[in-house]
Structures are given as structure tokens and as C-alpha cells.
Amino acid sequence: MLALAGYPLGLSFRFYDEVPDAPAGQLAPLVVGKFDDHAALDRFADGLDVITYEFENVPVAAVRHLAQRIAVYPPAAALDIAQDRVSEKKCFQSLGIQTAKFAAIDSEEDLKAAENSVGFPAVLKTRRMGYDGKGQAVVKSHTEATSAMHQMGGKGLILESFVNFEREFSIIAVRSTTGQTAVYPAVENVHSGGILRQSIAPAPGVSKEHVAAACKHAEAVIKSLNYVGVLAIEFFCKKDGVAANEMAPRVHNSGHWTIEGSRTSQFENHLRAILGWPLGSTEMRSGQAGMINVIGGVPDADAVLRLGAHLHMYGKRPRAGRKLGHATIVGNAIEESVRQLRAVIERTNC
């Protein structure tokens, strides 16, 4: 989606991936290599003007290696923080942003101490390399926590208090090399099994006060990190305000609706940001936009399009649980449209 947004801007692309059948290879030359293969990384970087990534588990070492020669955005320091749930929460707290209670867990002693400071129910997660709900478990007692801890390797973990949230939403913010910033309308999200299923913008169930607070927080984060590119932050709505859950230093699934729903997509604005070009308007094009993820199976394109939705398939091979694409619908009375769209797509989701 970055390349599809970038070709019209007169840009050309080269991709790097660990696997030779990476879908991006359909759109531009693909260099295949492991992320610790410096020779392959150098071959990839040769002659490029700027490098970016859209996967938050790229090793920071690979980014730092590339950044010795060529500008890489988002900056390695931001990636480093976002990859570690403890650093991430400390970053939020240092900016006065509420988070769940948390404690780093590297031993049974840590866990015992955390059971008091964090309490139950709680969520035990790996500090690093988690996404789409992978590497986490809800735990309600000492026994469950101890068992989950051992299953997850016993260290490099974080225990977070279970947030009894009413709604979850995300803020997609963008900052350019020039310091220009912009924020998209807040997006209300529905996850299931740890995977994003549905997004609606502007977030229908989130109060103006919560959105305003979250936007302020997002601006504070991108400025404090000297961030460049698109950054997504997930928030929970609680009775006493908003709490930041996590951030993703990349274009984000909850911003895919911007292709049709906003005047400038998150993909185009990410490219403009890393090039130092003027950011485009993040306003809605129309009243509302809804997005449903295509997961595991290929939907009936005819039925999706017949609803007036827009289909985006990513050129990936179907596999249960794999995000293969998404569909977006814009207009008014969006919740009913989204319900219909979701019903069509979930027929083949698996």
C-alpha cells in the first residue's frame, strides 16, 4: 500500500524481505535476506534515497546498520522503545499519559512482587515481538500466572493490570522531517482473538474529551521521540479518562480506511513525511468510514463490491488467521453498513 501510494508521487521502490514470495515483490524489485545479513542489507540500500519499514519487529540492529549510510525513518530510537512493552509504558508515563499498571517480569520473585503492585486479573505478555495477540495470556491467580510465565520462557515478560475498558480506539499521527505534524480522526476498533476485526472513523462511541486528550498525547509522543512517519497509538476509554495501550511505529491496520475515507491516506502521508514534503489533509472525505479485515479466506468480491465497499487484497496466499486484505465502506449510517460488510466478509474469514 505504500508503493501504491508512492508511484503517483513519482517515487520508485525497492523492497527487502526475508522470504522470496513477499507480496511487495509483485510491485517492485525485492531483495531477499535475513535481517542480520549485512551484505544483503547493503545490497538493498545501495543507491536508495531513504528507507522505511512497515513491520514493527524489524530488528533495531538492522535499522541502525542501514542508518549509518542512509536516512531510515521512523528513527531507530522510536522503534527500540516501541519493541519493548516496558520502555513503551515508561515513555507514555514520562509524558503524563495514563497506562495500565505494569511490572517487568524476569523471575518468580518479580512475579510475586508484581502480583501485589499490579493485582489480578492481569495480562502476562512477552515484552518483545508480540503482535496480533500473539504471546499474551489473561491470568486471574497466582497459579495461572506462574504457569503462563513458565510457558512463556520465564523471563523477558511484562505483567499488566487487566484494563476494564469500555471502548478501544487508536490515534494515527504523522510527523515530517520538517517537524510538521498531523493527526487523523480517532478510530474506534474491535479486536477479537487479539486480531483487529473492525475499525470505524470518526470513533462513534468515544467522547470528544477522550479524543482530544488522546490527540494531545499522540502529539506529545511524536514530538518527544523526534518521530518521523506515521505512528499509531492504541488507547482504552476508561471511566476516569484514556489509557495508552501500545504504539506501532508504522502505518497501521486501524488507518487503512484512510485510503478512501480521508483526503490523504496514511500511506501517502507516511511517504510525504519521510521525504520532508508537505503533509496532506487528514480530514474525512465523507461523513464516516468503516473497515473490516479479511482474515484467512478470500471473500466473495462480487458480494463485497455490491455493498458499495472497496476491496483491498494484499496478494498473500490464504492461511487461517492471516490478514489477507481489508474492505472499506464510506458514507453515513456507517454502523449498519459495516455490519453488513462484516457479515459478508466473515463468511470466508477463518
Added chain:
Amino acid sequence: MLALAGYPLGLSFRFYDEVPDAPAGQLAPLVVGKFDDHAALDRFADGLDVITYEFENVPVAAVRHLAQRIAVYPPAAALDIAQDRVSEKKCFQSLGIQTAKFAAIDSEEDLKAAENSVGFPAVLKTRRMGYDGKGQAVVKSHTEATSAMHQMGGKGLILESFVNFEREFSIIAVRSTTGQTAVYPAVENVHSGGILRQSIAPAPGVSKEHVAAACKHAEAVIKSLNYVGVLAIEFFCKKDGVAANEMAPRVHNSGHWTIEGSRTSQFENHLRAILGWPLGSTEMRSGQAGMINVIGGVPDADAVLRLGAHLHMYGKRPRAGRKLGHATIVGNAIEESVRQLRAVIERTNC
């Protein structure tokens, strides 16, 4: 632009062009061959599901050759008519659509007879292979007409009465293999030197009656030709109604604004049409849209984007008079926005 619209639909592409540096080759495999090279055409066609074209001077023989094996849309018969200005005008007239007076010119006798039936001023054009104002001359007298006729090869010409039009506009219509049709809002166009410079939709200076008549005509044409895909028809506004000028059996430059301005772009709808998928809404997304062509030189991207416009470069090498891209701006009070955008782009146009 067809490929950029088609990848999200889960499609894959292969291109055919006579030159190896065709810009489309940046986006998908490119087969290079002349249009009369049947072996190259067969190599190109091998394994494809459907074939289309976006250049109206593809030889009909090449289309017919490919169509023996694989569905090719728009149909060869429509291309055949559109490639010959005489057939094209006869087609319009057979459907009750007004055109300029015209006569086929293959000899001095033809010219002499035409001077009476068509009159002066007139436009002498090649019947075939003209585009962007190439192969035409305005003639005001027998002497000028005779001289132009000899310069144009003395035959295969058409003399058309000079239409003293007030406005020129186009209708972009689309018809699917299923027979479903849709029409975009009318587009008012400004040509200069035979090249489209500017389009605004919905056509601000064209009366509702003229638009309604032209839409009816466009629907009649696509139905009578059993057309499949996007068809553009250019019309003149005259005191006594609308006159059809010419048709283009392809996605059309005056429809490029649909990428941002319409709910479904002409490119996506062309693909949906040839695949027999449901057509998308052709409604405006916003109040108005304006498009300025980038011709000959590369514009200052920063200045274009700063206006809130969207830039589309085609990956072509700059050359005086060559269409290298376009920029689109959407919103209200569009004529002032378009004026500003045109001023920025014309700094580098040549």
C-alpha cells in the same frame, strides 16, 4: 493507473508495449513487441484471463488476433469505429446524435464537393491515428484546404465544419460484461494546442439540459456497440444543443480526477466492467474536482502538494509536449483552486 487500481482488487497484471522502457514495466512484467508480432502477442496472452488496452491506436488486427483466444475489452468493433473519424461520426448520427458536418476526403474532387457541403472555416484531419491535436489543421479557404490536404498525404482525410462551440465537455461512461452501465458527472475541459490542459467536474458551465442530453447519448452509444469498459465521448455545447466530437474507447484523461473526486475511479470501474464485477458508484466524493495536466516538465512537487492537490506522475521521461502526469484538487470554490494549481504546474510545463 489501471494496475494501481487493480492490485487492491487482488488482480495481477502483465503489460505489452512496443518499447522496453514503457512506464507500466515498473509495476508488472512487460512483454515487448510490435503490434503485428503475433508470436510476441501470443507470448503476452499466454495464461491471461482478460485483456484490455488504454491506447486507442492499438491496431484492430492485434486486438482481433488476441480476441481469438482470450476476451479482449473494449470490443474490437468499437475500437474499429473509434479509430476512423468518419465511422465514428456515422455511428453518432445513426443514434440521432448531432455532429459537425463532415465529408471523407480521398481526392481533390472529394475536397471540392466537401467545400460546398461542409463550408469554411473547417478542420481537415487525418481519419485515423490522430490524438492530442496531431494530424489536424484549421482551413479557411480552398487554397488552405488544398495545401493542407497535400501536406497530410492527399487521402484518408476528413473535412469537418468548424464548430463554434461555447464550452467543451466530456462524458465518461462505463458498461460491464453483465450489461450494467454507469456514467460519471460531466467534465468541462479546456484544450490548448490540441492537448487537454484542464478538467473540472461537475462541468460548471454546462447546463443541466446539455448534460442530460449528453448522458443519454453516451448510454445509447455504449449500448449500441455492446461496449465493455470505460468509454469517453467529447461534446461541444452549441446554442442549439450538444454535438459529439469524438469518442475514446478507453479510460480517458478527462476522467483522471475520478481517483480522488469520485467514489470509484474510472480505472477501478474499467477493471470491474471487463471482469463482470459490480460497478462502483460514480458519484462525486466531494463538491467539485479539478485536474491539471503535467506536460513536458516535472513540476515542483512541494508547491503542488502545499496547495492541497494530489500529484500523479506516470514514471515517464520528460520531453516537451509529453503528458508526464496530472494533479487533482477537490473541494468547493474549485475554479479558484484550479487557477492556482494551473499557475504552479504551468511554470514547468513545456
